[in-house]
Amino acid sequence: MSKAAPLSDRSRRALLLAPALIFLAVFFVxxxxxxxxxxxxxxxxxxxxxxxxxxxTDRFYLGVIAExxxxxxxxxxxSVLIAxxxxxxxxxxxxxxSGLIIFLLIAPLLTSxxxxxxxxxxxxxxxxxxxxxxxxxxxxLDAPLRLLNTPGLAIAALVHVxxxxxxxxxxxxxxxxxxxxxxxxxxxxxxxxxTFWEVTLPLTMDGIGTGAILVFxxxxxxxxxxxxxxxxxxxxxxxxxxxxxxxxDFALASTMSTILLVxxxxxxxxxxxxxxxxxx
Amino acid sequence: MRLTDLLLWAFTVAFFTFxxxxxxxxxxxxxxxxxxxxFPIPGWSLKWFARIFEYxxxxxxxxxxxxxxxxxxxxxxxxxxxxxxxxxRARSGWATAITTFLLSPLSMPMIVIGFAxxxxxxxxxxxxxxxALCIVHTVICLPYVIRTVTAVYRSxxxxxxxxxxxxxxSxxxTFREVTLPLIRPGIAxxxxxxxxxxxxxxxxxxxxxxxxxxTLPVVMLAYMEHQxxxxxxxLSTLQLGMAxxxxxxxxxxxxxxxxxxxx
Numbered sequence: 221m222s223k224a225a226p227l228s229d230r231s232r233r234a235l236l237l238a239p240a241l242i243f244l245a246v247f248f249v250x251x252x253x254x255x256x257x258x259x260x261x262x263x264x265x266x267x268x269x270x271x272x273x274x275x276x277t278d279r280f281y282l283g284v285i286a287e288x289x290x291x292x293x294x295x296x297x298x299s300v301l302i303a304x305x306x307x308x309x310x311x312x313x314x315x316x317x318s319g320l321i322i323f324l325l326i327a328p329l330l331t332s333x334x335x336x337x338x339x340x341x342x343x344x345x346x347x348x349x350x351x352x353x354x355x356x357x358x359x360x361l362d363a364p365l366r367l368l369n370t371p372g373l374a375i376a377a378l379v380h381v382x383x384x385x386x387x388x389x390x391x392x393x394x395x396x397x398x399x400x401x402x403x404x405x406x407x408x409x410x411x412x413x414x415t416f417w418e419v420t421l422p423l424t425m426d427g428i429g430t431g432a433i434l435v436f437x438x439x440x441x442x443x444x445x446x447x448x449x450x451x452x453x454x455x456x457x458x459x460x461x462x463x464x465x466x467x468x469d470f471a472l473a474s475t476m477s478t479i480l481l482v483x484x485x486x487x488x489x490x491x492x493x494x495x496x497x498x499x500x
Numbered sequence: 501m502r503l504t505d506l507l508l509w510a511f512t513v514a515f516f517t518f519x520x521x522x523x524x525x526x527x528x529x530x531x532x533x534x535x536x537x538x539f540p541i542p543g544w545s546l547k548w549f550a551r552i553f554e555y556x557x558x559x560x561x562x563x564x565x566x567x568x569x570x571x572x573x574x575x576x577x578x579x580x581x582x583x584x585x586x587x588x589r590a591r592s593g594w595a596t597a598i599t600t601f602l603l604s605p606l607s608m609p610m611i612v613i614g615f616a617x618x619x620x621x622x623x624x625x626x627x628x629x630x631x632a633l634c635i636v637h638t639v640i641c642l643p644y645v646i647r648t649v650t651a652v653y654r655s656x657x658x659x660x661x662x663x664x665x666x667x668x669x670s671x672x673x674t675f676r677e678v679t680l681p682l683i684r685p686g687i688a689x690x691x692x693x694x695x696x697x698x699x700x701x702x703x704x705x706x707x708x709x710x711x712x713x714x715t716l717p718v719v720m721l722a723y724m725e726h727q728x729x730x731x732x733x734x735l736s737t738l739q740l741g742m743a744x745x746x747x748x749x750x751x752x753x754x755x756x757x758x759x760x761x762x763x
Contacts, residue, residue, distance in 0.1 A: 233586055240583035240602055240642065247617070248605055248639045254623070255616035302515060309512045313505065324516050330743035331523055332700045334720050335736035339522025341728070342529060342539050349525070349539050380519065412504075441609025444702050448724070457611045464615060464707070477612040488607045492600060 252481065259474035271475045285479065288455040292439035295378045299435045300428055302379065303386035307427075310387070311394040325384045333381065337448040340377050344368050374451030381445065382438055386431035393427025394420075429494045437487045441480065456480045527740070530733035537730045548734040558735065561719040564630070568715060569698040572637035573645075576694050579638070580645035581687065585679070587646070588653040599650070603643045610703035613639065618707040628710040636708065637698045644697060645690035652686030653679075685753075692750050696743055 262268045275281045310321045328336070343349050344367040351364035367373055397420065405415040443457035456476050463473035525539050532538075533545035552558050580602075587599050605613065617636045626632035660682065664674040702717040709718050716735070724732055 236582035236586040237598065240579040240646070241598070243579050244602060244605070244639065244642070247621075247635050248613070251616040251620035252608070252612070254620045255612070258619070305508055305511050306515050309508050313508060321512075321516075324520065326747070327744070328519050328523060330696065330747065331740050332717060332720075332736060333702060334717060334724065334732065335526050335740065336522050338537070338724070338732055338736060339526045342525050342537055343522060345538075347538070380522070384519075437607055441611055441703075443611055444721075448721075457609060460611055460615060470619075473615060477609075477615055480609050481612050484608050484612075488604065491607070 255474050256478040256481070259471060259478050271471060275472075275475055275479070284454050284456060284459060287453060288440065288457075288480075289483070291375070291378075291453055291455060292436050295375060295382060295439040296432050296436045298375070298379050299383040299386045300390075300432050303383055303390055303431060304424075304428070307387045307390035307394055310391050325387055328380070329384055333444045334448075336377065336380060337445060340373065340380075340449060341368060344373055369450035369452070371451040371453065374446055374449045374453060377445050377449050378439055378442065381442070382435045385434050385438070389431030389434060390424060390427040393424050393430075397423050426494060430491065433487050433491045433494065437484060437491075440483055440487070523740070526733045527737045529730050530737040532730050532733075535729070537728055537733060548730040549738070551731045552734055552738070555731065557714070557719050557723075558716070558731075561714045561716045564713060565699055565716040568630070568633055568637055569695045571634045572641045572698045573691050573694040575634065575638040576641040576645040577687065577691065580642050580690065581649055581683075584646045584649035584686075585653060585683075588650045589658065599646075602646050605639050606643045610640070610701070614704035614707040617704070628708055628713055630713055633705065633708045633713050633715070636704050637701065640701065640704060641694035641698050644693035645687070648690035648693065649683055649686040652689075653683050656682045688750055688753065692746055696746070699739070 259271055260267055260269065262270075306321075310318055310325075314321050341348075345351070346364050346366070346368075348367075350367065354361045355364055401423070402415055402419050405419045406412070410418070441457055443455070443461050446453055446455065446458050447461060456479060460473050460476050460480070463469050463476070528541060529537050529539055530548055531544050531546065532541035532548065533543035534541060583602060587595055587602075614636065617632075617639070621627070621632040621635065626635070656679075661674050661678050664678045665671070669677065700717065701715070702721060705713075705715040705718050706721070714722075716739075720732055720735060
């Protein structure tokens with residue numbers, strides 16, 4: 221309320237925060253700390269860094285970390301490249317169709333991962349629709365392709381899940397651009413392409429950044445798509461899933477989830493810096 | 501210029517074909533008369549919807565999922581709305597920090613939250629119970645309520661509430677008669693996102709699977725590993741129908757723009 225409110229009143233209002241803060245401290249922070257702590261403890265309860273030194277010097281595991289980051293980065297780059305033109309059409313060209321476009325963007329967000337995966341499996345099965353087009357209808361190929369369980373399909377499925385987030389991030393920044401800056405460039409004789417390249421694109425960099433971090437962050441932790449569609453990837457979330465399911469080496473799974481958590485925290489930090497810059 | 505426009509539109513149409521095609525295929529397959537999942541379908545029937553209701557694990561887990569989504573959403577509102585009310589009016593640096601913290605479960609990998617919570621909650625004695633599942637789902641749903649309510653309440657000028665207070669209304673009356681109606685769109689949007697997030701969640705629920713706590717997505721995943729028949733399509737279609745109806749109702753009541761502002 222007003223600035224003159226007595227301190228007791230202000231601290232009473234701060235009590236509104238208490239339930240949410242305490243709940244998350246106990247049921248969100250504590251489990252994560254506990255999990256990381258277990259990766260540093262020996263079975264007798266002593267402190268050890270052995271799991272990390274073993275993990276970070278092992279070629280296989282280093283490869284897993286690299287693959288996790290590279291796969292997420294690839295999904296992010298593809299999503300942003302696809303999202304930009306769509307966001308541009310949504311904000312600048314769609315006019316009365318923009319409502320429909322927003323609906324089409326949000327509708328897939330309402331579908332479960334299982335539903336989409338099921339759709340991909342049907343479309344790309346050996347006798348699925350895509351192979352039927354390629355072989356029978358268009359006659360491009362002699363024999364059906366093996367499309368399921370390929371890296372390309374898994375990446376496409378991840379992009380399918382994440383690209384709407386990139387479109388929405390870019391569109392919201394594009395919406396806020398002062399059109400006079402572009403008009404000024406055009407009036408001063410810049411071509412439309414040059415205006416886009418030197419005025420519009422730099423002005424939307426923040427939207428691209430926010431969208432990219434968001435996509436990267438979600439891609440980094442996703443595993444259901446990869447479990448169901450295969451593709452032969454070995455990423456941290458997949459390995460955690462396997463450790464939990466079959467190998468049941470929980471200390472190793474704790475180590476891997478701590479590493480995954482560190483990557484996520486780094487993304488969160490980047491995101492906050494970007495948001496703060498936008499706020500200025 | 502015309503050509504660029506044409507290319508842009510062609511790209512957009514291709515993009516939405518890519519986005520919508522896998523979903524349409526599943527919806528169509530759920531009405532197939534065939535005993536297998538393939539597209540195009542040989543004929544139409546509702547038998548796979550009937551099959552859902554006959555298969556007990558689906559029905560049992562559906563009940564678990566619905567109860568869980570409602571519980572987590574109610575808990576998120578009880579914890580989240582007061583916090584959002586405070587944070588929307590606070591301007592200090594630490595309020596921003598606290599908002600960031602309260603929203604941070606959205607940024608953490610779900611699989612890590614699920615894995616870590618399983619061990620921690622077992623240690624607290626909750627184990628593989630429905631209570632444990634409710635706690636973890638509230639962790640991942642709470643940020644949605646806080647985010648949408650904060651976004652809506654920030655755009656409400658404090659003058660309305662001040663006027664009510666000056667005119668002699670008590671704090672509780674002011675909240676009930678002024679604040680609550682004004683933030684209702686935010687609460688509705690938060691509940692919608694929270695419910696859908698919980699109902700659809702697989703990466704966290706997966707770790708808490710047991711006979712009493714298997715949620716619908718967990719059962720569907722297990723089913724898919726052994727069988728590939730159209731009942732999964734029928735279930736997905738029902739789920740999508742439910743989500744679309746919820747979205748349309750929320751849009752009718754409050755307008756979709758108001759809700760997406762917050763996302």
